[in-house]
Amino acid sequence: MTSAITVRNPALLSLIVDLGRTGFGAVGVPSSSALDRYACQALYCLLNRANAPVLEVMGPRFALQFDSDVVCAIAGARVKAFLDETPLRPWASFQSKKGSILRVKEITEGFRYYIGFAGRIKAEAVMGSYATNLECRFGGLNGAPLKSGDILHLEESQEIETNVIPLNLIPPMNSPHILRVIEGPEAGSFNDGSRRHFWEKGYHELFTVSTNLNRTGIRLNGTPLVFKPEAPKSIVSEGIVPGTIQIPGDGLPIIMLNERTIGGYARVAVIARADQDRLAHLKANDLVCFERITVEEGERLWREKQKRIVQLQSLTGSA
Amino acid sequence: MIIQRYAENALRIIFGNQIDMEVHEKVRRAFFLLISLHRHDIIEIIPSFCSCLVIYEDDLTSYQTLAGLLNERLADLSAVEMPPPQVHEIPVHYGSDYGPDLSFVAGHCQLTVAEVIERHCAEIYTVFTVGFTPGFPYMGTLDERIAAPRLETPRTRIPAGSVGIAQRQTGIYPFESPAGWRIIGRTDIRLFDPARPPYSLMQIGDKVRFIEEH
Numbered sequence: 001m002t003s004a005i006t007v008r009n010p011a012l013l014s015l016i017v018d019l020g021r022t023g024f025g026a027v028g029v030p031s032s033s034a035l036d037r038y039a040c041q042a043l044y045c046l047l048n049r050a051n052a053p054v055l056e057v058m059g060p061r062f063a064l065q066f067d068s069d070v071v072c073a074i075a076g077a078r079v080k081a082f083l084d085e086t087p088l089r090p091w092a093s094f095q096s097k098k099g100s101i102l103r104v105k106e107i108t109e110g111f112r113y114y115i116g117f118a119g120r121i122k123a124e125a126v127m128g129s130y131a132t133n134l135e136c137r138f139g140g141l142n143g144a145p146l147k148s149g150d151i152l153h154l155e156e157s158q159e160i161e162t163n164v165i166p167l168n169l170i171p172p173m174n175s176p177h178i179l180r181v182i183e184g185p186e187a188g189s190f191n192d193g194s195r196r197h198f199w200e201k202g203y204h205e206l207f208t209v210s211t212n213l214n215r216t217g218i219r220l221n222g223t224p225l226v227f228k229p230e231a232p233k234s235i236v237s238e239g240i241v242p243g244t245i246q247i248p249g250d251g252l253p254i255i256m257l258n259e260r261t262i263g264g265y266a267r268v269a270v271i272a273r274a275d276q277d278r279l280a281h282l283k284a285n286d287l288v289c290f291e292r293i294t295v296e297e298g299e300r301l302w303r304e305k306q307k308r309i310v311q312l313q314s315l316t317g318s319a
Numbered sequence: 320m321i322i323q324r325y326a327e328n329a330l331r332i333i334f335g336n337q338i339d340m341e342v343h344e345k346v347r348r349a350f351f352l353l354i355s356l357h358r359h360d361i362i363e364i365i366p367s368f369c370s371c372l373v374i375y376e377d378d379l380t381s382y383q384t385l386a387g388l389l390n391e392r393l394a395d396l397s398a399v400e401m402p403p404p405q406v407h408e409i410p411v412h413y414g415s416d417y418g419p420d421l422s423f424v425a426g427h428c429q430l431t432v433a434e435v436i437e438r439h440c441a442e443i444y445t446v447f448t449v450g451f452t453p454g455f456p457y458m459g460t461l462d463e464r465i466a467a468p469r470l471e472t473p474r475t476r477i478p479a480g481s482v483g484i485a486q487r488q489t490g491i492y493p494f495e496s497p498a499g500w501r502i503i504g505r506t507d508i509r510l511f512d513p514a515r516p517p518y519s520l521m522q523i524g525d526k527v528r529f530i531e532e533h
Contacts, residue, residue: 182327239331262512273328
């Protein structure tokens with residue numbers, strides 16, 4: 001069974017994503033995955049499918065129209081969304097009717113939200129993933145953001161029960177964002193005072209998210225970190241993992257997301273894996289502070305997070 | 320060789336701390352050895368100038384297990400089987416709109432434009448790593464007489480195929496993208512094709528020669 005959906009308003013930016021591209025880092029191909037992978041997983045659970053393409057949307061006023069009955073779900077940022085005039089629950093799936101219009105009117109918490117369907121959006125997998133590499137224009141829908149009038153064709157549409165993610169499995173997304181970090185390879189390049197203010201409890205420096213943010217990275221404003229006099233301000237370019245916090249010569253942090261495999265600035269820290277989904281929800285003027293944890297603590301938090309994904313799967317019967 | 324942990328699910332295998340051919344050769348050997356292990360717990364290997372970054376599946380292994388194993392397997396890099404480096408000849412239109420920084424580089428280096436082009440074409444470069452954007456080769460070593468600093472403020476958009484230099488390196492931008500290097504020319508050769516394996520024209524260890532196209 002196939003059906004189609006017409007994009008009526010793509011909001012600020014909407015694109016097709018999934019859990020990302022792996023295995024081509026040696027030739028510089030980044031993951032380009034959904035920034036909030038947990039929200040993406042929640043959609044997979046609500047829609048009873050794995051690794052399907054979903055939409056990642058920024059900004060209010062997103063709208064699309066259904067040309068047949070299909071189950072749809074929204075997760076990620078908390079939004080005020082309506083199917084025609086009916087308000088929709090956040091982090092839930094709902095049954096849409098032919099001709100009905102889904103409108104997102106307002107974002108009340110967080111920044112990016114995710115929309116998926118009980119069917120597979122027809123898109124070409126490039127190097128094993130549907131994720132859009134916006135900078136290089138491949139993946140997703142011809143490598144481009146969605147625009148008004150685009151038609152998404154759904155294949156393998158299924159009739160499924162609608163479901164709701166319970167509140168205790170929906171993470172907070174509002175500013176201030178307290179992000180746990182693990183020391184990075186060049187943490188030793190910064191003086192003791194800078195490091196203390198960067199990540200020690202009781203000394204927290206609050207940073208502000210600048211307007212210089214996109215899917216590649218997030219620049220923060222605040223008190224610059226100070227390099228030790230003997231420390232080099234750039235390093236020989238080297239592989240980086242998503243969530244790496246780089247400090248360029250001006251001392252202000254850049255949080256790298258999922259679009260670069262290599263970096264050339266001092267890596268003071270890495271956002272704990274369990275907290276990386278939160279990065280999808282940092283928006284201009286939000287407050288951010290960092291809290292240092294050990295790598296073992298990071299592993300433990302990640303295992304806990306994975307348990308929550310298993311809980312999602314069992315609640316929705318998609319395990 | 321030193322193995323260091325980096326985040327919960329990654330480790331760095333470090334062979335030195337500066338750009339040189341000896342370190343590069345070790346990185347390259349380690350990269351091809353890592354591939355030949357065909358390990359399901361390794362999900363990404365990113366070789367660069369001085370190290371290999373390995374991202375692993377932590378459900379299948381642990382840092383201790385993997386680091387122990389790699390310490391053993393990488394101890395002897397002398398017998399690694401590797402593909403021979405490919406040699407690429409890249410025709411370049413130098414200067415004018417293709418290379419807006421060519422005259423800056425000539426002025427900075429107190430050379431004529433023709434001398435800069437001649438020196439850029441004289442070397443056979445080695446691809447030290449591929450990254451920044453998919454297929455971007457970081458190549459060295461550039462003749463120090465034409466070395467120029469990066470731009471203070473990167474350009475937000477340059478065309479695909481732009482050939483840049485920065486310090487002792489040269490590179491080619493496969494996609495329209497932001498760029499901080501001095502752009503001296505442009506090639507029509509396609510460096511990355513997402514529709515066709517192996518996708519990237521170049522990989523670590525390849526050799527490159529530029530040819531002036533008139």
